[in-house]
Amino acid sequence: MQLSDGTTQPPTLHPMPFTRVEVALLSLVENRLCVLLGKRQEAPYKGRWAIPGGVVRIDLDADLEAAARRVARERLNVSLPYLRQIGAVGGAARDPRAPWALSVVYRALVDAQALAATPGKRLETLGWWPADAVQEAKPAFDHGALVAQAVDALRAEVDRLELPFGFLPPTFTLGELQALCEALLGRRLDKSSFRRRLAERDLLEPVPGEMRTGAFRPAQLYRARSLTN
DNA sequence: GGTAACGATTGAGGCACGGC
């Protein structure tokens, strides 16, 4: 192999891992946190559900995130707005195609309706599975554990009030924000504590003169302070 | 038919209390 300084790389002395990226796409579907799985067209695990993933291609991918974005395009026919790396998993028993497989796992929270993903390369169909019941899909490889990691990471962020403002509408009421967080966390939140923590972190600002009118008392509309600075 | 009174509902906020 020719290196950038003109020298030639000697043959490797050590076996290298089978290196992949996996992308866990999360969304709220009917107010439940769900993960997008694709049904595999090819062995191994033909016909089983898995999170979209693919091999890192050093001839195509400038870095790991670029690899994840390419995989999302190829498998789902979508461009993802943002990705966050969860971490990496590796081991000898992870993938029957290789003696040792390494996966770098990314996640993204997306609007399932707006995403409009369609099955791409090596996928028969796509489906949104409830994140808390993903084991019922009998996911291929160790993808059940990877989904659990992605869900835990997202919920830990929401718990810390690192809110997914890119996932929210431009303006929202405190009730709508709390409902969204509760749906992502899969549990109810105390209104008083939630609002006090929001106020302490100074995350939101009221939109002057903007109220959400309905059958009852109009609610104040807010927007993310971070989006306006 | 028009109007007032009342209850139900929901958003917003406050406060006391207990566990850690």
Added chain:
DNA sequence: GCCGTGCCTCAATCGTTACC
């Protein structure tokens, strides 16, 4: 002290009912 829980009050609106 911090945080969650539970309960309360106040505001605003809608629907129902009673009264004129």
